[in-house]
Amino acid sequence: MAATGSEEQGGKAYYVTTPIYYVNDAPHLGHAYTTVAGDVLSRWHRQRGEKVWFLTGTDEHGQKIMRTADANGVTPQEWCDKLVEEAWKPLWEHLNIANDDFIRTTEERHTARVQEFVQDLYDKDEIYKGGYEGPYCVGCEEYKLSAELIEDENGVKLCSIHKTPVEILKEENYFFKLSEYGPKLLAHYEANPGFVQPESARNEVVNFVKQGLQDLSISRSTFDWGVPVPWDEKHVIYVWVDALLNYATAVGYGANQEKFDATFPADVHLVGKDILRFHAIIWPAMLMAQGLPVPGRVAANGWLMVGGEKMSKSNLTGIKPQDLTSHFGVDAYRWYFLRAIAFGQDGSFSWEDFSARYTSELANDYGNLASRVAAMVGKYFGGSLPADAAPGDAEQAVRDGLVKAVAEADRKIGEELDFAGGIAAVFDFVKQVNGYLTEQEPWKVAKDDSAEGRARLATILYTASESLRAIAVLLNPVMPETSQKLWDSLGADEALGALAEQRVQDAGTWGLLPAGATVTKGAVLFPRLEEQPA
Numbered sequence: 001m002a003a004t005g006s007e008e009q010g011g012k013a014y015y016v017t018t019p020i021y022y023v024n025d026a027p028h029l030g031h032a033y034t035t036v037a038g039d040v041l042s043r044w045h046r047q048r049g050e051k052v053w054f055l056t057g058t059d060e061h062g063q064k065i066m067r068t069a070d071a072n073g074v075t076p077q078e079w080c081d082k083l084v085e086e087a088w089k090p091l092w093e094h095l096n097i098a099n100d101d102f103i104r105t106t107e108e109r110h111t112a113r114v115q116e117f118v119q120d121l122y123d124k125d126e127i128y129k130g131g132y133e134g135p136y137c138v139g140c141e142e143y144k145l146s147a148e149l150i151e152d153e154n155g156v157k158l159c160s161i162h163k164t165p166v167e168i169l170k171e172e173n174y175f176f177k178l179s180e181y182g183p184k185l186l187a188h189y190e191a192n193p194g195f196v197q198p199e200s201a202r203n204e205v206v207n208f209v210k211q212g213l214q215d216l217s218i219s220r221s222t223f224d225w226g227v228p229v230p231w232d233e234k235h236v237i238y239v240w241v242d243a244l245l246n247y248a249t250a251v252g253y254g255a256n257q258e259k260f261d262a263t264f265p266a267d268v269h270l271v272g273k274d275i276l277r278f279h280a281i282i283w284p285a286m287l288m289a290q291g292l293p294v295p296g297r298v299a300a301n302g303w304l305m306v307g308g309e310k311m312s313k314s315n316l317t318g319i320k321p322q323d324l325t326s327h328f329g330v331d332a333y334r335w336y337f338l339r340a341i342a343f344g345q346d347g348s349f350s351w352e353d354f355s356a357r358y359t360s361e362l363a364n365d366y367g368n369l370a371s372r373v374a375a376m377v378g379k380y381f382g383g384s385l386p387a388d389a390a391p392g393d394a395e396q397a398v399r400d401g402l403v404k405a406v407a408e409a410d411r412k413i414g415e416e417l418d419f420a421g422g423i424a425a426v427f428d429f430v431k432q433v434n435g436y437l438t439e440q441e442p443w444k445v446a447k448d449d450s451a452e453g454r455a456r457l458a459t460i461l462y463t464a465s466e467s468l469r470a471i472a473v474l475l476n477p478v479m480p481e482t483s484q485k486l487w488d489s490l491g492a493d494e495a496l497g498a499l500a501e502q503r504v505q506d507a508g509t510w511g512l513l514p515a516g517a518t519v520t521k522g523a524v525l526f527p528r529l530e531e532q533p534a
Contacts, residue, residue: 027088112254
């Protein structure tokens with residue numbers, strides 16, 4: 001995994017996080033969806049020239065991990081080490097995820113700081129000892145309210161998310177005074193309406209808090225796989241308190257104040273909607289109690305659905321990302337899920353939809369545009385990009401279309417986290433350039449050997465090539481491998497420098513690709529798909 005943060009720049013980093021994922025099994029499409037979104041957002045802001053820090057990692061404590069390890073005949077640490085090194089990290093590398101750090105909650109840099117944080121809250125009288133009895137979902141690692149349960153045909157109470165029976169637990173625990181933070185949280189939501197996104201998620205959180213919060217059990221005493229409570233080692237710290245603190249410990253909390261001040265808090269926490277309350281209620285309340293700043297926003301993505309069910313390991317609907325990348329390629333995989341599913345909404349994965357979009361938008365629209373422009377520059381100008389000799393109204397329309405696409409993509413992806421809308425803006429421009437070539441018919445203009453004809457042909461092919469230069473920049477955060485191939489085929493690396501150094505907000509500046517650049521027809525960006533594997 002490439003670390004590409006820009007530490008040399010001053011000021012606070014744009015700090016993006018994914019959830020840290022449970023390592024009770026290998027990652028599936030749902031995990032990869034959120035992580036690719038975080039990677040695209042981070043790359044976009046890096047390509048704005050900003051200092052960026054992108055964090056992901058794994059959540060390795062709790063009863064669920066302990067039981068999984070026991071079922072596999074190994075210790076919890078051995079199980080976590082195996083899954084992280086053989087499944088999680090290799091997948092992120094495979095998907096070209098450029099995270100700056102990978103935090104594991106079993107690491108000393110994390111566990112020691114978690115104990116310090118909780119000890120500080122205890123010393124401030126924010127934590128007290130009490131008892132609790134109630135239904136607990138091991139899959140969620142959470143006590144459930146009665147309204148959050150469903151019944152099977154036999155009247156057994158089930159978790160509504162995992163569809164598995166809850167356990168009635170009775171423990172002596174330590175509690176965080178979460179109930180006292182309801183008014184402060186509501187005031188923060190009102191003053192910062194964009195703190196929770198999308199709007200439906202914000203409404204859910206606000207309504208939940210308005211009903212009144214219960215104090216939070218922050219320890220468990222019936223098992224020992226966790227971070228010990230520092231003042232009472234018969235207890236381990238509740239796995240969610242442990243997990244949430246990764247966002248602070250990974251950037252130097254209690255260990256490197258300079259790094260912490262330059263990074264924390266997160267600008268964006270990307271989370272699944274099933275863990276929204278932990279991030280939008282418990283996490284900011286913990287930070288308020290400690291006198292630390294709260295995150296900029298918590299953005300909840302929807303669920304990927306298969307057959308109407310949330311894609312998950314427990315529902316046996318988990319699909320390995322490699323099943324798709326082996327057929328469609330990594331860049332197409334990164335593109336498809338953000339293009340086809342509006343971030344924040346539930347979406348259904350379909351092999352047929354992926355195939356149709358790949359063929360229509362990637363192969364036919366985008367890939368074919370790149371191939372035929374390079375071929376025509378090679379055929380008619382010997383591979384040397386001609387000058388923009390005689391631009392007219394048609395060319396101005398393309399330039400205007402580009403300016404619009406850049407502004408819309410930058411706003412939607414960089415600010416609104418509307419990945420589908422931002423990518424659509426770029427592909428609308430791709431369609432516009434294709435339409436421009438269809439209307440201008442350079443293959444017919446090429447038959448005119450007059451000076452005017454040659455000038456007209458030069459203008460058409462320069463306009464198309466310069467458009468592709470901008471498209472490569474705009475799609476680089478989404479599809480870095482194919483964007484680099486296109487950049488190289490345009491001779492842009494030699495003429496303009498590294499693709500990663502091109503600023504997305506400046507991509508609409510016309511005329512950057514110089515005449516004389518060497519344009520070559522490289523490999524097809526998006527090859528024709530073979531038949532779907534059995």
